[in-house]
Amino acid sequence: LLLNGLIVFLPVAALLLLDTYEEQLLDSLERSLVQQGRMLAASLSLEDEVTREDATRLIAALQGRHEARLRVLDAEGQLLADSSVIENTEAEASDPQVAEPVEDPRESLLYRIASSPVRAARDLIGNPEPALPSADFYITSEYANGREVQAALEGRYGAATRVSAGGQISVTLYSALPIETEGGVTGVVLVSQSTFRILQDIYQVRIDVFRVFLWCILAALVISGFLALTIARPIRLLEERAREAVDERGRLRGALPTEKRRDEIGALSHSLSELTGQIHDYTRKIEGFAADASHELKNPLASIAASCEIAASTTDPGRRDQMLQRARIDVKRAESILGGMRELSHIDAGTDTAGRTPVADAVDAAVAELSRSLDSFTIHVENDGVSREVCVGLSAERVYQIVSNLVENAATIAPTQTTIGVGLATSAAPASRPMVRLTVTDSGPGIEEPLRVFDRFYTARHERGEHLGLGLSVVKAIVDAAGGSVDASNRESVPGAQFEILLPILS
Numbered sequence: 001l002l003l004n005g006l007i008v009f010l011p012v013a014a015l016l017l018l019d020t021y022e023e024q025l026l027d028s029l030e031r032s033l034v035q036q037g038r039m040l041a042a043s044l045s046l047e048d049e050v051t052r053e054d055a056t057r058l059i060a061a062l063q064g065r066h067e068a069r070l071r072v073l074d075a076e077g078q079l080l081a082d083s084s085v086i087e088n089t090e091a092e093a094s095d096p097q098v099a100e101p102v103e104d105p106r107e108s109l110l111y112r113i114a115s116s117p118v119r120a121a122r123d124l125i126g127n128p129e130p131a132l133p134s135a136d137f138y139i140t141s142e143y144a145n146g147r148e149v150q151a152a153l154e155g156r157y158g159a160a161t162r163v164s165a166g167g168q169i170s171v172t173l174y175s176a177l178p179i180e181t182e183g184g185v186t187g188v189v190l191v192s193q194s195t196f197r198i199l200q201d202i203y204q205v206r207i208d209v210f211r212v213f214l215w216c217i218l219a220a221l222v223i224s225g226f227l228a229l230t231i232a233r234p235i236r237l238l239e240e241r242a243r244e245a246v247d248e249r250g251r252l253r254g255a256l257p258t259e260k261r262r263d264e265i266g267a268l269s270h271s272l273s274e275l276t277g278q279i280h281d282y283t284r285k286i287e288g289f290a291a292d293a294s295h296e297l298k299n300p301l302a303s304i305a306a307s308c309e310i311a312a313s314t315t316d317p318g319r320r321d322q323m324l325q326r327a328r329i330d331v332k333r334a335e336s337i338l339g340g341m342r343e344l345s346h347i348d349a350g351t352d353t354a355g356r357t358p359v360a361d362a363v364d365a366a367v368a369e370l371s372r373s374l375d376s377f378t379i380h381v382e383n384d385g386v387s388r389e390v391c392v393g394l395s396a397e398r399v400y401q402i403v404s405n406l407v408e409n410a411a412t413i414a415p416t417q418t419t420i421g422v423g424l425a426t427s428a429a430p431a432s433r434p435m436v437r438l439t440v441t442d443s444g445p446g447i448e449e450p451l452r453v454f455d456r457f458y459t460a461r462h463e464r465g466e467h468l469g470l471g472l473s474v475v476k477a478i479v480d481a482a483g484g485s486v487d488a489s490n491r492e493s494v495p496g497a498q499f500e501i502l503l504p505i506l507s
Contacts, residue, residue, distance in 0.1 A: 018205065018206065021202070022198070022202055025195075026173065026198070029173060029195065030173055030175060033192075033193055034175050034177070034191070036068050036070065036191055037070070037176075037190075038189075040058060040070055040189045041179045041180075041189040044072065044186075045181055045186075047181075048181055049186055050072065050080065050179055051080070052080045055187075056080075056081045059082075059083045069083055069193060071190040071192070073187055073188040073190060074187050075153070075187055076144070077142070077143045077149055077153065077188070078143070080187070104200070105204045106203055108207060110207050111206065111207050111210070113210075114206065115206075136172070137172070146160065146174065146190075147160055148174050148176040148190075149188055151176060152188040153178070153188060154178075155180065155184075155185050157176070157177060157178075158174075159174065159175050159176070161173055162174065171194070171195040172192055173192065173193055174190065174191070175191045176191075231265065234259065234261070238265075238268070238272065241256050241257065242256065242276075252280045252283060255277030255280055256269070256276045258270050292456060292457045296457050300331070300333045301330075303326065304330045304331060304334070307326045310323045311327070337470075340474065341470075344456065344474060347477040347478055347481055348481075352398070355395035355396070355398065356391045357395060357399055358390065358391050359390055359391065359392045359399060359438070359503070360386050360387070360424060362400065362403075363381065363403055363424060364381060365400070366399065366403035366407075367403065367407075367422055369400075369404075370403070370404055370407050374407070374420075376417060377416065377418060377420050378417075379419075379422060380420070380421050382421065382423045384424060384426075385425065385426060386424045386426060390436060392505065393482050393503075393506055394482050398478050398482075401478065402475050402478055402501065405472065405475050406472075406499050408471065413442065413444040414443050415444070418442070420440065421439070421440070421441040421442075422438075422439070423438070423439040423440075423441070424437070425437045425439075426505070427502060434504070434505040435502045435504055436502070436505055438501040439499065439500050439501070441496055441497070443494070446490040446491070446496060450488045453472055453488045454473055454475075456473040479502075479503065484502050484504060486501045487501075
């Protein structure tokens with residue numbers, strides 16, 4: 001509502017500009033008075049002496065074609081002729097009708113409402129200038145006492161502005177021009193006009209502006225109500241749904257429902273729904289990982305406890321050594337599980353320092369080391385145009401970890417004396433972003449469930465042995481953190497599995 005209140009700035013500014021408008025009207029009125037007085041003074045200056053007859057004759061000859069009141073004074077400041085007296089006498093003689101009263105705009109309800117603050121302020125501080133007791137200053141004062149008349153008698157132009165209160169508070173402008181002949185100043189032309197008509201126009205403009213002001217207020221209220229219904233209320237509903245989406249323990253109950261809107265509120269609702277959905281899925285994933293980890297640790301811990309009990313109760317040294325050896329193996333397995341969990345947590349937390357590693361050199365170094373430890377397999381590297389300058393945003397240790405986990409995974413399921421292929425190539429997918437493509441292929445039985453091979457603690461081997469089911473999960477976590485993607489599938493033409501990794505190339 002406060003923002004839409006700016007709509008009313010235009011009519012308020014218009015009210016403030018009315019002062020400038022009034023000043024311009026008064027200036028135009030004064031120029032008109034001077035022009036009318038100058039014409040009469042020029043006509044009277046043709047004679048050596050200003051007489052009552054000449055002044056009356058000239059004013060009567062104008063036949064009321066002037067708007068101002070014209071008065072002619074002699075050199076002593078005495079009134080010789082007055083246009084208001086002459087024209088009223090002629091009008092009564094020809095058509096003695098009473099002029100219809102002019103309707104005062106200030107009597108309207110709108111004007112009284114709009115001017116109430118101003119009238120209240122004037123009641124407290126008073127009018128800006130004491131009003132005269134009558135509409136014309138010279139009803140109660142001699143003409144010679146007027147400062148503008150005194151200036152004209154001295155041969156200068158004189159002007160005065162006076163507030164009058166002759167039934168209608170207004171401002172009357174007076175202009176006095178000397179009638180000059182070769183002998184000096186022989187008289188004065190006093191021109192006066194009330195600003196009553198100007199004030200009437202300004203009053204009407206004020207009413208019109210106030211009417212626009214009221215319409216602007218109404219428009220501001222309507223727009224504010226519309227915005228409240230379309231913006232504020234939906235945001236409040238989103239807030240309530242966000243509070244309801246969290247239970248007493250601070251856990252998300254699920255994703256926020258999406259608003260079926262096509263505006264910014266709908267986009268915000270959709271984004272919040274996606275965000276809460278991702279947080280909810282991630283929380284479920286962490287909870288599932290913790291449950292799987294606790295389940296995986298339960299077996300070696302139970303085995304350790306049983307082996308220690310048997311070793312403590314048996315008297316056979318060979319049996320005792322056998323149980324203690326089994327306990328050591330289970331401890332090592334528990335340590336491996338905890339180490340894998342710590343590694344995954346470290347990667348998921350994004351605490352890895354950003355690296356810049358030439359991928360071809362890192363892959364060659366990893367394959368060279370793996371070839372020595374896995375001497376029963378042939379590890380073949382095929383580089384399809386990836387130069388030594390191509391770098392990825394991983395450290396050399398992470399690249400080695402990716403290659404070693406994939407190659408060791410292939411070695412555990414592929415027959416010995418077979419070849420494990422490692423390929424490097426460039427790719428423009430996805431979204432035409434330059435990527436490096438790393439593939440690892442084997443000649444094993446293939447993958448039974450390609451969608452699950454990257455799940456934590458998942459393994460398709462019937463006997464787990466030393467396999468924790470975390471190696472491929474670590475690979476996926478590293479690749480995802482680097483902004484890449486990983487995929488597992490079965491080879492099409494020959495038996496075996498294929499793992500494909502896409503990593504962004506650093507510019």
